[in-house]
Amino acid sequence: MTSRAQTLTTPEGRLSFTVVHRPRVTRRLHLELADDGSLRVVVPRDWPDFYTRRLLHKNLPFVRRFLRRARERQLPPLRYQDGEVHLFGGEEHVLRVTQATGKAVVVALEGDALVVRLPDTSGERVRRALRAWYLAQARESFAERLSLMQARAPWARDRQLNLHLRRMKRTWGTCRSNGDIRLNTHLVKAPVDCLDYVITHELCHLEEMNHGARFYALQESLWPSWRAWRRHLREQGGRYTRE
Numbered sequence: 392m393t394s395r396a397q398t399l400t401t402p403e404g405r406l407s408f409t410v411v412h413r414p415r416v417t418r419r420l421h422l423e424l425a426d427d428g429s430l431r432v433v434v435p436r437d438w439p440d441f442y443t444r445r446l447l448h449k450n451l452p453f454v455r456r457f458l459r460r461a462r463e464r465q466l467p468p469l470r471y472q473d474g475e476v477h478l479f480g481g482e483e484h485v486l487r488v489t490q491a492t493g494k495a496v497v498v499a500l501e502g503d504a505l506v507v508r509l510p511d512t513s514g515e516r517v518r519r520a521l522r523a524w525y526l527a528q529a530r531e532s533f534a535e536r537l538s539l540m541q542a543r544a545p546w547a548r549d550r551q552l553n554l555h556l557r558r559m560k561r562t563w564g565t566c567r568s569n570g571d572i573r574l575n576t577h578l579v580k581a582p583v584d585c586l587d588y589v590i591t592h593e594l595c596h597l598e599e600m601n602h603g604a605r606f607y608a609l610q611e612s613l614w615p616s617w618r619a620w621r622r623h624l625r626e627q628g629g630r631y632t633r634e
């Protein structure tokens with residue numbers, strides 16, 4: 392097997408991949424996820440690189456979707472056991488599970504550790520305790536970030552908005568013309584820039600429902616670094632929605 396490392400520059404940033412040929416006959420391009428999470432492109436032996444690159448470029452949304460889903464599948468489900476790494480605000484925290492004598496369930500950040508004290512330390516109980524804690528953290532910060540961003544958007548400033556929080560697997564946020572904004576609770580695990588990106592995206596939908604040029608001009612004016620954070624969510628979103 393031969394392989395060549397390559398990079399493609401796309402509107403959303405660089406896409407690195409390795410081109411691979413196989414001894415068996417391959418008639419068309421196919422995508423694989425390498426063990427290190429990088430993209431591997433298997434192509435027929437006689438394909439010139441420019442041809443492979445053009446094909447990838449033409450099918451970027453498909454390639455990104457393939458990568459996101461494959462990376463999600465690569466992550467084993469969380470076990471909610473002591474010593475496991477969990478995320479909050481884009482930071483990694485070691486989970487510390489301690490059996491408590493009382494009935495109270497306590498979840499707290501103590502230094503780098505995410506500490507859970509509860510009477511029943513089974514994975515299922517720890518999972519529930521963490522879910523409730525994440526939701527409480529989201530309640531605290533999402534409304535604040537929303538009103539901050541709302542104040543920066545002239546078209547949204549005087550609108551009545553209703554914020555809803557929900558755990559979702561595939562959607563980061565939604566917005567309806569009546570001012571209902573729904574945000575994915577899992578965003579609390581990501582860097583706050585991801586949350587700001589999703590919030591500004593939804594705020595732009597109050598003015599422009601479709602993802603057209605006008606929409607992206609608004610997005611650019613409200614949150615200039617949106618592309619980087621959209622890419623971050625596309626590439627790493629699976630780490631945040633993982634449960």
Ligand SMILES: [Zn+2]
Pocket residue numbers: 592596602
């Ligand atoms: Zn949208």
